Amino acid sequence: MSTLTMPPVDQFVLNDKEKIVRHLKRFTNPINIISDPEGITPYETDALSAYKQKPMAVVLPESTEEVSNILKYCHENNIKVVPRGSGTGLSGGALPLADCVLLGLSKFNKILEIDFENRCVVTQPGVTNLSLTKAVEHNGFYYAPDPSSQIACSIGGNIAENSGGVHSLKYGTTTNNILGVEIVLMNGTIMRFGGKKLESEGYDLLGLITGSEGLLGVLTEVTVKILKKPQSVKALLLGFQSVEDSGQCVSDIISEGIIPAGMEIMDKPLIKATDNYAKAGYPKDVEAILIVELDGTESEVNILIKRVEEIAKKNKSSYLCISKNDEERLRFWLGRKAAFPAIGDMSPDYLCMDGTIPRKKLAEVLREITKLSQKHGLRVANCFHAGDGNLHPLIMFDSNIKSELKKAEKFGADILKYCVKVGGVLTGEHGVGIEKRDLMCEMFNDEDIQQQLNIKQAFDEKSLLNPGKVYPILHRCAEGGKMHAHKGDTKFKDIPRF
Amino acid sequence: MSEIYSPSSEHEVADFIKNCNSREILIEIIGHNSKSIGRLIQCSKSLNLKNLSGIIEYFPEELYIKVKAGTPLALIETELDKKNQELSFEPSDMGFLYNGRSNKGSVGGAVACNLSGSRRFRAGALRDHILGFRGINGKGEIVKSGGTVVKNVTGYDVSKLITGSYGTLVALTEIVLKVQPKNEESQTLLVNNINLKKALNIFSKSMQTSVEISGACFYPAKMSKFFKLNDLDTTTSIAAIRLEGPKISVVERVNTLKKLFDEYKKTISVLENYQSRIFWQNTTDLQFFNNSANVVVKVILPPVNTDQFINKFENEELKYVVDWAGNLIWAEIPENDSVLLRQLRTEVIKLGGHMTIIKAPNHVRIKEDFLTTVDENIKVLSLKIKESFDPKKILNPGKMYSGI
Numbered sequence: 001m002s003t004l005t006m007p008p009v010d011q012f013v014l015n016d017k018e019k020i021v022r023h024l025k026r027f028t029n030p031i032n033i034i035s036d037p038e039g040i041t042p043y044e045t046d047a048l049s050a051y052k053q054k055p056m057a058v059v060l061p062e063s064t065e066e067v068s069n070i071l072k073y074c075h076e077n078n079i080k081v082v083p084r085g086s087g088t089g090l091s092g093g094a095l096p097l098a099d100c101v102l103l104g105l106s107k108f109n110k111i112l113e114i115d116f117e118n119r120c121v122v123t124q125p126g127v128t129n130l131s132l133t134k135a136v137e138h139n140g141f142y143y144a145p146d147p148s149s150q151i152a153c154s155i156g157g158n159i160a161e162n163s164g165g166v167h168s169l170k171y172g173t174t175t176n177n178i179l180g181v182e183i184v185l186m187n188g189t190i191m192r193f194g195g196k197k198l199e200s201e202g203y204d205l206l207g208l209i210t211g212s213e214g215l216l217g218v219l220t221e222v223t224v225k226i227l228k229k230p231q232s233v234k235a236l237l238l239g240f241q242s243v244e245d246s247g248q249c250v251s252d253i254i255s256e257g258i259i260p261a262g263m264e265i266m267d268k269p270l271i272k273a274t275d276n277y278a279k280a281g282y283p284k285d286v287e288a289i290l291i292v293e294l295d296g297t298e299s300e301v302n303i304l305i306k307r308v309e310e311i312a313k314k315n316k317s318s319y320l321c322i323s324k325n326d327e328e329r330l331r332f333w334l335g336r337k338a339a340f341p342a343i344g345d346m347s348p349d350y351l352c353m354d355g356t357i358p359r360k361k362l363a364e365v366l367r368e369i370t371k372l373s374q375k376h377g378l379r380v381a382n383c384f385h386a387g388d389g390n391l392h393p394l395i396m397f398d399s400n401i402k403s404e405l406k407k408a409e410k411f412g413a414d415i416l417k418y419c420v421k422v423g424g425v426l427t428g429e430h431g432v433g434i435e436k437r438d439l440m441c442e443m444f445n446d447e448d449i450q451q452q453l454n455i456k457q458a459f460d461e462k463s464l465l466n467p468g469k470v471y472p473i474l475h476r477c478a479e480g481g482k483m484h485a486h487k488g489d490t491k492f493k494d495i496p497r498f
Numbered sequence: 499m500s501e502i503y504s505p506s507s508e509h510e511v512a513d514f515i516k517n518c519n520s521r522e523i524l525i526e527i528i529g530h531n532s533k534s535i536g537r538l539i540q541c542s543k544s545l546n547l548k549n550l551s552g553i554i555e556y557f558p559e560e561l562y563i564k565v566k567a568g569t570p571l572a573l574i575e576t577e578l579d580k581k582n583q584e585l586s587f588e589p590s591d592m593g594f595l596y597n598g599r600s601n602k603g604s605v606g607g608a609v610a611c612n613l614s615g616s617r618r619f620r621a622g623a624l625r626d627h628i629l630g631f632r633g634i635n636g637k638g639e640i641v642k643s644g645g646t647v648v649k650n651v652t653g654y655d656v657s658k659l660i661t662g663s664y665g666t667l668v669a670l671t672e673i674v675l676k677v678q679p680k681n682e683e684s685q686t687l688l689v690n691n692i693n694l695k696k697a698l699n700i701f702s703k704s705m706q707t708s709v710e711i712s713g714a715c716f717y718p719a720k721m722s723k724f725f726k727l728n729d730l731d732t733t734t735s736i737a738a739i740r741l742e743g744p745k746i747s748v749v750e751r752v753n754t755l756k757k758l759f760d761e762y763k764k765t766i767s768v769l770e771n772y773q774s775r776i777f778w779q780n781t782t783d784l785q786f787f788n789n790s791a792n793v794v795v796k797v798i799l800p801p802v803n804t805d806q807f808i809n810k811f812e813n814e815e816l817k818y819v820v821d822w823a824g825n826l827i828w829a830e831i832p833e834n835d836s837v838l839l840r841q842l843r844t845e846v847i848k849l850g851g852h853m854t855i856i857k858a859p860n861h862v863r864i865k866e867d868f869l870t871t872v873d874e875n876i877k878v879l880s881l882k883i884k885e886s887f888d889p890k891k892i893l894n895p896g897k898m899y900s901g902i
Contacts, residue, residue, distance in 0.1 A: 117702055118800050140708070162651045173649060175658070176626045191875050196800040198618065198825040201852045201869045202898065203667075203880050204625055207658025211651040231708040255559040257582055257679030296710070300747030356647040358560050390649045428649035436652075443652055444642075451641045451887070452654050458882035470653065 004051065004434055006097060006468045013079050013099045014056065020079065021057050024101070027069040032107070034058040043084065043102050047149075048092040048435055050349075050405055055082065055096035060104045064182060064190055064220040067103070071218065071465075072188025074101055080464050081186070083214040085126060085157030088149045090352055091433025093160065093213045093469055103218060105156055111135050112221070118196045119226055120179055125156025125219040129163075132224060141226040144171035147429065148337060156219045162211030164429040166262040166336075167293075169387030171227070173429065175210040182221035183209060186460040196223060208455070213431050214466045216459040230295035233261070234305055235329045238312045239286035239319025243267060246288040247362035249315040250386045253292065254359070256311060258304055262293040263387035264336050267366065270343075270381035270394070271335070277342035280335030283319040290317075290386065291332050339383050340394070347379070347396030351408045355419030356390045356428035368418050369393055376411040378404075390428035391419065417442055432470045440472055500526060500541050506549040508632065508640065508671040515669060515893075516638025518543060524892050527610075527665040529568060532603030533592040535611055535856060536664050536897040538863040545669055547606055554672065558583055561677050562629055562646045567606030567670035574605060578677055586678040587624045588615025591783040595857055598789030606670040612662030615782030616740070619822045620712040625661040627676040633660065633668030636888025646674050659883070665894040666902065667887040681742035686713070686769040686777055687755050688730070689737040689762045694718070694820065695805045697737035700759055701823040702801070704739055707758065709751040713740030713778050714823035721786050721819055727773045738769075740778055786819050787830050793839060793858040797827040799851035810845055814838055833859050836866065843870055869898060877902070 013020070021035045034040055035057040045052045061067045074081050080100040087094055096102045108124035111131070115121070116139055121132055129150040132143040146165035147153055153163065159181065164173040171177070180194030193206040200206060209216050240246040246265050253260065266274070268287050275282045282289055290312075294304045305322055312320055323329035335342075343350045357365050366382060373380045379396040393415055397408040416426050420442045427436055440449060449471055456463065456471075505511045518525050524541035530548055547568040554564040558581040565574060571589055578584050590613045593601025602608075609631075614623040630644025643656035660667055689700065694716055701714040715738050722732040730736070741751045752768055759766065769777055780786075787794050799807055801824030808818065808827070815838070818829040831838050839862075846853045852870045855863070871877060877899060884891065884902045896902065 117802050164649050176622050189875050197798050202871050204658045211655050228708050251559045297747045297750050300744050356649045388649045389647050425645045425650045425652045427652050431651050447639045454886035458886045
């Protein structure tokens, strides 16, 4: 495991562990408290499994009131709390701290109300993303954001990370698809932001907590918007002899005024990997493939397909296939959806990066990634949500070889720095968590970060909820993370640091 | 009359606010002064951002535009139009409501008020289209958040917090907005002589099909007299449903809806592209309350409660139009009827909604709550958020709530 500075362990809290566990049993059914070493092991990591840390105790509350009482108790007794949904997060947002209470929301697993007339679903946050669509599809409705992990990830976790998926160019990310939440603040206050109505007044607290990575409050109920499924959906599978051509094709589609439901590019290493794994039948003699999915009425889709076909030809596509039915369309997606397991099959370990870049910079960034791959001596494969500019390089390494994780992390950091350099951002949908925390200064200066920390204070004055995540600790940006402490003494030791 | 300062650079704004902060001087922030929304406040200085104007960058294929906060909204729309693009949340032109003539104001003002037009329920609100910003907080510090890309979860989404904060958190200097291609065709299906309940029912039914409607409003009889459209019958009530997209698809979807609502076939008609666009522009711009001297409020409700709300005030002196497929009611009441105003507020809260005073004479703006927030915890949290940006509460103090 790579070294990572986390907030200092509160020895007083750890010394009181037994007493704390005893007290926690007052607030929920005692079987919902886990504190034995074996029982807490499954909670020691999320999907960023290179980092592991056992929590002091795990609590699995069953009601909003229980969550409120637990948080209030922890607030009063200065105990850190790390909230956790399904644990599928890729940036370490649910990584426990040694002296924390890990608050698992897995028992909040019920859909509370399906309201077709107001076109929304009220649900508990532990319900999986896919279950929401499953619950309404009999009436032809669906919940739009569809992150790859939708079979397992929870809607509460989706809100924490503002998850997207492959259709966010047209349908937006989580933040555009939720109407309200019930949230409990660290001091136990239960609040509601939004509801079944289309918007709220006052500060946009719902917008603020979406993507806040569990730092501002714990969700206990969620209201999501549901949409009617489009009448017709078709896809084109396109092959190109260069990544540049595929990228230009994407730009031209958008410049022509077409907003596809999804656009995905995969590079040659990934095409090969996924085809071996999922047998999707992708063309083998191309440098990049582009999947373009279009939806709407039958005639609209047919017109758009024709227009995209023309644009693809203009951009020298060497392979072109239009889905004849849903089965074929899903086959186009098969390889893309299997991208992560396919790489998992090829390499003992991999790191998935998540920068977003201006679409037109795709070819440049991929060239840089190839260069960095040679520099760091690690293989990489790339998939790209081309519609919204979200790039997922998959860096392959072997954690059994000493120093490879560190090398992979350095490679990943170099990619993200380059994303920022070309006008992009560090993370599109996986969150900052611990993984990109120390890169925040690539995008923000001291004042920006201090402002965000001040917002955190408004919600959680003692900074007990999910501390050590998202924002760098113990140094200021200008110091580039290399603060020199000599015999515990630091320069200007009285100024606030983050 | 407060002293007006009109800086022309971000640094000048920062220096001005820093200076005011150290001397605890209260500042009212002004864009183009096109609308007086919010509680009436008194500040010794005014910060006018009209000279911070201009398009910084516009990349049509990247679907965003970066502008200075004082840029006229009309200028932005003209530039986008050249590339056949638009702001798909349909910014309202509040100039008609306020002064009886067009004045879209500045983009910063639009962001501060988060006002969105008739397409809101389909395309999202302005807050769904802001990608990033730069601004100056109450301490005179430059703060920024977001970027130019759609997918971004790097740090808190402060852009959303700023949108609709009525200038109480930062003085905006730069804004990045998402842009979208314009729709090739717009047509409007009209059902005349229909009551609100039935209108809401056809909105709901339409939204439970795959026809993707992008506008749904209801005009009671007499409220549509202002329209000057050849094909619009303004003698009775109107339910209007908009379809947009490629022409062939729009025609197909209009026909699908006509079939679905066959029971109304005697009173159904269609507004073709040109008139359809004017119809929705007029609706988004609130031209039904042109230059109103009364109190105009915006009521947001879960759509199933809209009919109940209107029924309750049927015999009162209340003029209204329903938009956003039943989610929004624009209402006008006499300027001296504070009893009715309070009754509206009580009923809105009971039905799970909220109400914002959009235009009112000063004596009402002083006395009445601008918003309806009843949850004290929300107010406490809002105050803490305000203080996290503006500890001495010098930026638009009291514009949203007393003391915030």
